[in-house]
Amino acid sequence: MKNKIKKVDLIFEKVDHLSILKKAFERTSDEIILDVIDSGLRGRGGAGFPTGLKWKFAKNEESDQKYVICNADEGEPGTFKDREILTNVPEKVLAGMALCGKAIGATEGYIYLRAEYNFLLGMLNEKIREFNKQMKNMNFEFSVFIRSGSGAYVCGEETALMESMEGHRGEPRNKPPFPTQHGYLAKPTSINNVETLVFALMIANLGPTMFKELGTFDSRGSKVFSISGDTPKAGIYELELGMSLEDFVHEFGDGDTKAVQVGGASGFCVARKHFKDTVIGFEGIPTGGSMMLFNSTRSMYNILKDYLEFFEEESCGQCTPCRVGCQQLLKGVEAVKKGIKPATYLNELQKLSETMKIASKCGLGQSVGNPFNSIVNNFREEIIY
Amino acid sequence: MTRIEEFVKEQAEKHGRERSSLMPILQAVVQSERFLSEEAMVAIATELDLSTADVFGTASFYTFLDTVPRGKNIIRVCKTITCHMKGKDAIIATLEDMLKVKLGETTSDGKFSLLQANCLGWCHKGPVMLVNDEIYPEVTPEKAVEIIREYLKKTK
Numbered sequence: 001m002k003n004k005i006k007k008v009d010l011i012f013e014k015v016d017h018l019s020i021l022k023k024a025f026e027r028t029s030d031e032i033i034l035d036v037i038d039s040g041l042r043g044r045g046g047a048g049f050p051t052g053l054k055w056k057f058a059k060n061e062e063s064d065q066k067y068v069i070c071n072a073d074e075g076e077p078g079t080f081k082d083r084e085i086l087t088n089v090p091e092k093v094l095a096g097m098a099l100c101g102k103a104i105g106a107t108e109g110y111i112y113l114r115a116e117y118n119f120l121l122g123m124l125n126e127k128i129r130e131f132n133k134q135m136k137n138m139n140f141e142f143s144v145f146i147r148s149g150s151g152a153y154v155c156g157e158e159t160a161l162m163e164s165m166e167g168h169r170g171e172p173r174n175k176p177p178f179p180t181q182h183g184y185l186a187k188p189t190s191i192n193n194v195e196t197l198v199f200a201l202m203i204a205n206l207g208p209t210m211f212k213e214l215g216t217f218d219s220r221g222s223k224v225f226s227i228s229g230d231t232p233k234a235g236i237y238e239l240e241l242g243m244s245l246e247d248f249v250h251e252f253g254d255g256d257t258k259a260v261q262v263g264g265a266s267g268f269c270v271a272r273k274h275f276k277d278t279v280i281g282f283e284g285i286p287t288g289g290s291m292m293l294f295n296s297t298r299s300m301y302n303i304l305k306d307y308l309e310f311f312e313e314e315s316c317g318q319c320t321p322c323r324v325g326c327q328q329l330l331k332g333v334e335a336v337k338k339g340i341k342p343a344t345y346l347n348e349l350q351k352l353s354e355t356m357k358i359a360s361k362c363g364l365g366q367s368v369g370n371p372f373n374s375i376v377n378n379f380r381e382e383i384i385y
Numbered sequence: 386m387t388r389i390e391e392f393v394k395e396q397a398e399k400h401g402r403e404r405s406s407l408m409p410i411l412q413a414v415v416q417s418e419r420f421l422s423e424e425a426m427v428a429i430a431t432e433l434d435l436s437t438a439d440v441f442g443t444a445s446f447y448t449f450l451d452t453v454p455r456g457k458n459i460i461r462v463c464k465t466i467t468c469h470m471k472g473k474d475a476i477i478a479t480l481e482d483m484l485k486v487k488l489g490e491t492t493s494d495g496k497f498s499l500l501q502a503n504c505l506g507w508c509h510k511g512p513v514m515l516v517n518d519e520i521y522p523e524v525t526p527e528k529a530v531e532i533i534r535e536y537l538k539k540t541k
Binding site: 074075076077078079080083114115116117118119147148149150151153164165166167168169170171185226227229234235236261265290292298302303306307310313314316 | 511
């Protein structure tokens with residue numbers, strides 16, 4: 001565990017993205033991938049898959065066409081970092097995609113942008129036109145295209161996103177096969193989060209060592225955090241991974257923090273008594289960047305109900321455990337609150353959330369139990385009375 | 386050919402007739418008409434050689450691809466956690482009062498639809514609302530009224 005909060009500036013730092021690419025294009029794809037593996041970079045969208053390995057798997061596939069996808073379907077409640085990154089350093093995102101293209105041998109890249117961010121389309125289209133021209137001038141065959149979402153949280157799930165791009169309902173696919181073998185239009189595809197691509201570019205720029213030296217053994221590097229809720233310092237911060245939640249709350253809390261939701265609606269709610277022994281990182285609680293702080297004026301019942309309403313609406317409805325489970329959890333806590341069901345009914349609901357974790361097809365249904373159990377376990381009395 | 390059929394054909398020429406062109410075409414129709422009418426969906430199905438059920442099935446999956454008539458301006462107030470904490474209910478109440486509609490309804494002059502949306506990605510600047518594609522962070526009930534008044538002036 002790292003002791004103090006350390007601010008880092010890799011993501012938003014202005015760099016000459018073309019000269020980084022020029023340098024990278026002179027190297028072999030294996031060298032590029034090895035650097036990313038060596039840096040320990042893990043996906044910044046939330047799931048945390050080792051980025052270098054993903055690139056390696058995609059590279060090793062034989063195919064006439066491969067794709068790079070930049071996942072900008074940032075829908076996790078409490079997360080807004082990708083919008084800030086795309087707004088402030090779009091060139092770095094595009095260059096990160098080209099770097100990935102070089103590494104895996106893809107000539108086309110797609111940005112899948114959520115519809116809620118459509119106001120960025122004009123600016124991004126202009127940047128893309130310019131960037132595609134630059135790639136041509138550098139004699140590197142790679143073009144970026146942009147696709148819009150249409151308001152579906154589940155499309156942030158990588159295979160649902162590809163279904164959507166292919167013109168279907170955004171319903172997640174069975175895995176395996178993974179996108180690196182069977183992705184967009186059934187071709188090998190590396191799909192990476194916006195922030196991950198920028199980190200990969202910075203690793204190509206500065207080498208893997210500087211990144212590896214940040215953070216902890218399990219959580220290398222830094223991460224962009226989206227901080228919101230009851231805090232006087234709401235906003236975007238790039239921080240070194242591996243800090244304790246206590247240090248975090250000391251820096252960002254309002255002095256009366258009773259709980260922090262780490263990792264968005266699908267993450268975990270940590271109560272004050274556990275701040276000290278909670279690490280923010282893959283060895284503790286991983287996060288796609290969302291940190292929502294709640295002070296003692298907030299009803300944890302209302303917060304839980306908000307989360308469950310969110311999942312109940314956003315469940316794609318394809319698999320039964322998630323579709324029915326989300327409805328029943330919501331109905332169940334409402335019934336307990338109203339006294340229609342006894343307090344012990346919460347135990348039944350917790351069992352249901354465990355079933356959802358095992359039986360749901362994708363991360364949405366599998367993770368509803370995270371907020372549910374962590375809030376019910378920590379704030380049971382607030383749910384009942 | 387009706388106006389919608391012609392528009393769909395134009396879009397199919399522009400985006401292509403593959404299955405992967407379906408989303409861009411649906412989005413273009415919603416952008417221009419504010420919703421997908423039965424006529425539009427039948428036209429898309431014909432252009433792309435798909436079944437109409439398939440087109441409707443895809444469209445109805447997505448919150449932003451409305452299949453019921455909407456106003457010329459669509460107001461979406463974010464309802465998720467932090468915006469809820471920071472007072473989205475007051476924004477909605479004020480707009481309901483101003484536009485004389487309930488949440489989910491369209492004004493009788495067809496100028497506005499008032500809806501809620503899940504997290505719009507501005508949690509540090511709640512409450513936020515989206516009017517068409519424009520975002521308005523840190524709105525207060527007073528500001529919301531001002532913003533909608535501006536749209537009222539612009540909308541014929």
